[in-house]
Amino acid sequence: MDQRALRYEQLADELAGMIAARVLRPGERLPSVRRLASEKKLSVSTVLQALRQLEERGQVEARPQSGFFVRPTVPHQRAQLEAHTPQRAARPVAVDINGRLMRVLALNNRSDMVPLGAALPSAELLPLAQLQRLYGQVGRRSAPLLEGNSHTAMNQPDLVRQFARHSLGWGRPLEPEEIVITNSCTEAMALCLRAVTQPGDTVAVESPSYYLMLQLLEQLGLKALEIPTHPRHGISVDALDIATRERRIAACLLVSNFNNPLGSLMPDEEKKRLAKLMAGRAIPVIEDDIYGDLHFGPDRPWPLKSFDRAGNVMLCSSLSKTLSPSLRLGYVAAGRFHAQVLMQKTMTSGATNPVTQLVAARFLESTAYPRHLLRLRRAYERQVMQMSEAVLRHFPPGTRLSQPQGGVVLWVELAPGTDAEALFELALGAGIAFVPGDLFSAGGQYRNCLRLNCGHPWSERFEQAVKRLGALALTLAKAARS
Numbered sequence: 370m371d372q373r374a375l376r377y378e379q380l381a382d383e384l385a386g387m388i389a390a391r392v393l394r395p396g397e398r399l400p401s402v403r404r405l406a407s408e409k410k411l412s413v414s415t416v417l418q419a420l421r422q423l424e425e426r427g428q429v430e431a432r433p434q435s436g437f438f439v440r441p442t443v444p445h446q447r448a449q450l451e452a453h454t455p456q457r458a459a460r461p462v463a464v465d466i467n468g469r470l471m472r473v474l475a476l477n478n479r480s481d482m483v484p485l486g487a488a489l490p491s492a493e494l495l496p497l498a499q500l501q502r503l504y505g506q507v508g509r510r511s512a513p514l515l516e517g518n519s520h521t522a523m524n525q526p527d528l529v530r531q532f533a534r535h536s537l538g539w540g541r542p543l544e545p546e547e548i549v550i551t552n553s554c555t556e557a558m559a560l561c562l563r564a565v566t567q568p569g570d571t572v573a574v575e576s577p578s579y580y581l582m583l584q585l586l587e588q589l590g591l592k593a594l595e596i597p598t599h600p601r602h603g604i605s606v607d608a609l610d611i612a613t614r615e616r617r618i619a620a621c622l623l624v625s626n627f628n629n630p631l632g633s634l635m636p637d638e639e640k641k642r643l644a645k646l647m648a649g650r651a652i653p654v655i656e657d658d659i660y661g662d663l664h665f666g667p668d669r670p671w672p673l674k675s676f677d678r679a680g681n682v683m684l685c686s687s688l689s690k691t692l693s694p695s696l697r698l699g700y701v702a703a704g705r706f707h708a709q710v711l712m713q714k715t716m717t718s719g720a721t722n723p724v725t726q727l728v729a730a731r732f733l734e735s736t737a738y739p740r741h742l743l744r745l746r747r748a749y750e751r752q753v754m755q756m757s758e759a760v761l762r763h764f765p766p767g768t769r770l771s772q773p774q775g776g777v778v779l780w781v782e783l784a785p786g787t788d789a790e791a792l793f794e795l796a797l798g799a800g801i802a803f804v805p806g807d808l809f810s811a812g813g814q815y816r817n818c819l820r821l822n823c824g825h826p827w828s829e830r831f832e833q834a835v836k837r838l839g840a841l842a843l844t845l846a847k848a849a850r851s
């Protein structure tokens with residue numbers, strides 16, 4: 370072996386040893402290439418070769434203009450959430466979370482709170498300057514948009530084209546004719562629910578499931594049937610199969626790519642099974658794919674809708690997690706329910722703001738968009754891992770964590786008997802907000818769980834907040850034991 374090869378491998382092994390011994394910690398920046406070269410008396414190209422090798426082994430990552438960083442690691446095996454998946458769903462229940470949820474969300478919105486609650490991206494990660502420029506440009510060049518008839522021209526064709534183009538790599542790309550542009554993903558889901566359900570109907574949801582979905586069911590007088598959901602592989606198709614044989618279910622509402630709060634990802638085979646099962650029983654599926662583009666792995670997972678041949682899946686999404694939640698811009702590709710959904714949209718709010726539609730179209734068609742998505746995905750992955758590491762450092766033994774494969778939130782299970790609602794009240798006093806676990810269940814499950822938002826770049830402020838939460842959780846755990 371030539372000397373140079375030996376030297377770069379030696380350096381790679383030495384750095385790998387420091388990573389294994391946690392001298393260099395996940396997320397930490399490595400010394401600069403120049404510094405390593407001068408300290409180790411190696412050439413810059415030998416050091417670069419060593420770092421590239423570590424990159425190939427998945428131990429470090431290069432960040433443009435910032436250097437090399439130790440790749441975040443998954444939480445320790447012992448701390449992984451266990452699947453407690455009973456095969457049967459519970460009974461359908463009326464949802465009653467609105468009152469408490471509104472209080473929790475209002476407290477989460479307070480600017481003096483450390484924002485570990487609402488699943489929102491930090492402004493630093495969003496392309497706000499570009500969007501501002503585009504608003505100016507579109508306002509100047511497309512002034513007639515302000516004169517439009519908001520109940521007939523519902524979609525801006527340029528934006529529909531972008532959403533359809535974005536889906537080209539999926540197994541079954543979206544058809545422009547089935548798309549309705551909406552004011553957010555929440556509106557898209559509300560329209561779908563109204564299109565296919567009547568008050569009193571039962572809707573199957575994941576367990577745990579995103580609180581806003583439960584809130585929609587409550588608003589529309591629908592019952593929730595919580596279907597067991599695996600922390601990594603998503604909703605149990607077997608349990609859904611049994612539940613839909615046992616009772617009439619009007620619709621199924623789920624997130625197949627990176628469920629909120631678990632970050633679970635349904636394997637393709639399960640997506641295929643679910644799409645076929647529900648089409649066979651003529652039960653419409655409302656899929657929320659808001660996190661689909663925020664995958665940590667190399668490939669964008671296909672949505673459930675790509676496995677549906679019957680037009681039975683309504684795919685809802687928005688730009689809230691990728692461009693800005695303030696745009697309030699989303700869409701639904703409603704398949705065979707397109708006409709009903711369009712009717713609901715027309716009656717509910719007319720066309721979505723056409724200026725904003727065009728601003729989004731201009732950004733999505735630019736080369737800045739894929740670059741922005743890549744940066745954002747890396748940032749979310751890093752932040753989720755930094756949050757996981759901090760929880761493992763500071764929370765009492767027995768705490769378990771989700772292992773999100775995408776998205777922006779972390780689910781934490783405290784030792785049995787530790788009350789996350791009591792933790793929430795204590796944390797408020799310390800200026801820290803999060804969302805307690807029982808708000809992700811219609812039946813009051815997950816009282817010892819909480820969801821943490823990882824949308825902000827890591828800083829000492831977050832480290833200290835997690836440390837304080839951990840100390841408070843320990844106090845509660847001790848009180849529960851005694």
Ligand SMILES: Cc1ncc(COP(=O)(O)O)c(C=O)c1O
Nearest residue numbers: 488553554555579629659687689
């Ligand atoms: C799964 C999921 N769907 C929808 C939303 C809300 O999206 P929008 O702001 O587009 O209504 C969120 C936001 O947290 C979410 O996590």
